[in-house]
Amino acid sequence: MQPRNMSMSGVVDLAAVKAAGEAKQKAEQARAEAARQGGAPAAGAQRLVFDVDEAGFEAEVLQRSAEVPVVIDFWADWCEPCKQLGPLLERLAAEYAGRFVLAKIDVEANQLLFQQFGVQSIPAVFAVVAGQALPLFQGAAPEAQIRQVLDQLVQVSEERFGIVGAPVEPGAADAAAAAPAAPAGPHDSALALAHDALDAGDLGGAVRAYRNVLSDDPGNAEAKLGLAQAELLQRVQDMDPQQVRKAAAEGPADVRAQIAAADLDLVGGHVEDAFGRLLDVIKRTAGEDRDAARVRLLELFEVIGADDPRVGAARTALSRALF
Numbered sequence: 001m002q003p004r005n006m007s008m009s010g011v012v013d014l015a016a017v018k019a020a021g022e023a024k025q026k027a028e029q030a031r032a033e034a035a036r037q038g039g040a041p042a043a044g045a046q047r048l049v050f051d052v053d054e055a056g057f058e059a060e061v062l063q064r065s066a067e068v069p070v071v072i073d074f075w076a077d078w079c080e081p082c083k084q085l086g087p088l089l090e091r092l093a094a095e096y097a098g099r100f101v102l103a104k105i106d107v108e109a110n111q112l113l114f115q116q117f118g119v120q121s122i123p124a125v126f127a128v129v130a131g132q133a134l135p136l137f138q139g140a141a142p143e144a145q146i147r148q149v150l151d152q153l154v155q156v157s158e159e160r161f162g163i164v165g166a167p168v169e170p171g172a173a174d175a176a177a178a179a180p181a182a183p184a185g186p187h188d189s190a191l192a193l194a195h196d197a198l199d200a201g202d203l204g205g206a207v208r209a210y211r212n213v214l215s216d217d218p219g220n221a222e223a224k225l226g227l228a229q230a231e232l233l234q235r236v237q238d239m240d241p242q243q244v245r246k247a248a249a250e251g252p253a254d255v256r257a258q259i260a261a262a263d264l265d266l267v268g269g270h271v272e273d274a275f276g277r278l279l280d281v282i283k284r285t286a287g288e289d290r291d292a293a294r295v296r297l298l299e300l301f302e303v304i305g306a307d308d309p310r311v312g313a314a315r316t317a318l319s320r321a322l323f
Helices: 017-036 057-066 080-096 111-116 143-161 172-177 188-199 203-216 221-236 241-250 255-267 271-284 287-304 309-322
Strands: 049-051 070-075 101-106 124-129 132-138
Touching (some): 057 070, 070 080, 080 101, 080 143, 132 143, 143 188, 188 203, 188 221, 203 221, 221 255, 255 271, 255 287
Parallel strands (some): 049 101
Antiparallel strands (some): 070 124
């Protein structure tokens, strides 16, 4: 799923006042200790980039988040967008020089953390500040947008919690900075305009912009995902959710009502419900009704992204239903 809601606007609501006070006190104590030592890095100097598993999560992430914002990169070997985003985040961690640290979590080896954070697709990026988990974005994104999110994270961490980062290990910044920058693609500027239109709520403009990219580059995965999401939001923007769900509940054989309800399911984050609803329609219908449900299901697959395991499972179920 492409990155949306790249904003720190919900941080204050998510962060408990007590946690903020405790984190601020710990940060002040750490700075005072560093000052007493003549500004020398403490023994617990931070690594900028590190791998985390379930066993080490409390010490490596939760405890550390009282001193420095911890950005979490959920990734997997089979995820191609992860291979683009990961090196970029590592390079930015070096550039920000201790104002945040990057924890990398392999979702295949750490399914419990994957589930606890409610990750819907990867790559997915979260932050933990003063023990509070904050969703940042999902999917690969232009570097400029990622920088904006990180700048907001750093600002809120300092202003709300008094957390300004921590000393880093000598040479850590240089080592992380050695990660190569991802080359700019030929459609990056057009994609950035499309993302901006989508974030601003200009759904028509976003649809046109994504289609312009696809007219020149039909295989552009980022544009396909962005277009699918923009079209989904267009479909639901004028819906009355109560009426749609009432029609679906009262008319299980009403294919159009079930398709509309599936759109609402997905927008609400109920991915399995959306897929399951359309699969049920496909199983019990034929002809144009079945084709309409199948096409919409394929469109929703595009919204979530082929790398998501729920899409793979639903594709298998679709094949069984059709053949």
